[in-house]
Amino acid sequence: MGSLYGKLDAFLDTELKDEIRELGSRLLKLAKAQDLPVTARIWMKEVRDLSYDMINCVDTDADWIDKMSRIFKPRVKEANGRYDRYKLESVPSRRMNIVPIPTVVGDRKPDIGLHAKGGVVDRLCRTLTDGDEQLKVLSIVGVGGIGKTTLAKQLWREHKPGDYFDCRAFVRSSLRSSGS
Numbered sequence: 001m002g003s004l005y006g007k008l009d010a011f012l013d014t015e016l017k018d019e020i021r022e023l024g025s026r027l028l029k030l031a032k033a034q035d036l037p038v039t040a041r042i043w044m045k046e047v048r049d050l051s052y053d054m055i056n057c058v059d060t061d062a063d064w065i066d067k068m069s070r071i072f073k074p075r076v077k078e079a080n081g082r083y084d085r086y087k088l089e090s091v092p093s094r095r096m097n098i099v100p101i102p103t104v105v106g107d108r109k110p111d112i113g114l115h116a117k118g119g120v121v122d123r124l125c126r127t128l129t130d131g132d133e134q135l136k137v138l139s140i141v142g143v144g145g146i147g148k149t150t151l152a153k154q155l156w157r158e159h160k161p162g163d164y165f166d167c168r169a170f171v172r173s174s175l176r177s178s179g180s
Helices: 002-008 014-031 038-060 064-085 120-128 148-158
Strands: none
Touching (some): 002 014, 014 038, 014 064, 038 064, 120 148
């Protein structure tokens, strides 16, 4: 929903912008929750679909400002209403464990190497195998060319099925910009 705010900020009425911001913050809160009820997962999918519909309208329709007020404003209000009716505010959120990774700044080298004891791979491996049996998802994000895939592949090699985990998955994704 974040990309939608910038596109809409100068054109829409304050009420609709506030409703959209509220939807976004509610969606983020639920994204941090664990053991989501089915109603919360369905609501989240519907809100994401609504945001995609609004972005598509802004990007492709010359009459998008009118459609935002006429078509999307009632849908946004209804989505916020369903959040309240389903009592999704009471869904507990979990603490996210963020492991800082040393980076290269200018021509300064990181203090700890990728494979060294105490290095990035070692620290992430310890985080994944800390004895907490909760489901863990490790997201490696950053600009292109900094070694995200290399790091992920090394972590993949370090942990074979059966060592600590019953199963594992390696998912590679890319968000392609359309130039706008």
